[in-house]
């Protein structure tokens with residue numbers, strides 16, 4: 001382990017200013033949606049305060065993936081037509097695009113690759129949730145899919161300098177890339193991701209998704225199904241070569257996750273076989 005690298009990362013975590021920020025509206029809307037006493041109008045007003053994000057949100061509402069066919073020209077309309085959960089997902093897409101849609105050097109991800117990967121994992125996560133009768137959490141699975149690798153945006157710089165070492169360790173010991181990350185740098189991208197979500201005031205369930213997406217069996221019992229969904233979606237996307245960076249080959253599919261969701265071999269094959277359609281849908285959001 002490199003003590004100086006660990007110290008530098010610790011320094012970043014301790015100084016929240018150094019972690020990426022998102023527009024306030026995203027964390028506010030996430031909290032409001034989960035509060036049954038909050039009126040739709042209050043949420044619409046909150047979103048409308050941010051002009052830039054409102055423009056982006058309306059564009060997304062009318063995109064191939066989210067559109068219900070009717071032109072949407074206001075946030076009020078969007079909530080009525082698409083539903084509050086869908087609008088919340090759209091807010092997260094609009095709020096995180098800038099952070100995730102860049103070059104992630106250390107992981108060998110070209111500009112836009114991490115974003116593309118996140119959106120594909122989001123679309124597939126939602127699909128798995130619906131397939132396994134977990135429709136109530138499909139929106140959270142979608143949000144979790146988008147941001148599951150957000151920690152990479154911070155760790156990338158350090159991974160770049162230690163890349164060879166991390167890869168050699170993963171190879172020689174046959175362990176996951178993220179385990180090797182932790183051993184060499186003292187942190188892995190899941191831990192950093194969780195810190196970022198804490199800064200953003202995102203709810204516990206999303207923090208769990210980010211924290212445990214490579215080891216779903218360790219997630220708190222109440223979040224096991226949703227973490228398993230994102231884990232499987234992530235694995236299938238990596239197998240299909242979507243957002244496959246340097247770490248993609250060193251990733252395990254958790255049997256516990258498959259069992260938790262009761263996914264059959266047939267269903268797994270169908271999901272994988274349907275990847276071209278998932279990617280096509282995802283491209284409607286990019």
Ligand SMILES: [Fe+2]
Pocket residue numbers: 148149189213214
């Ligand atoms: Fe990851």
Ligand SMILES: [Fe+2]
Pocket residue numbers: 117148149234
């Ligand atoms: Fe991923």
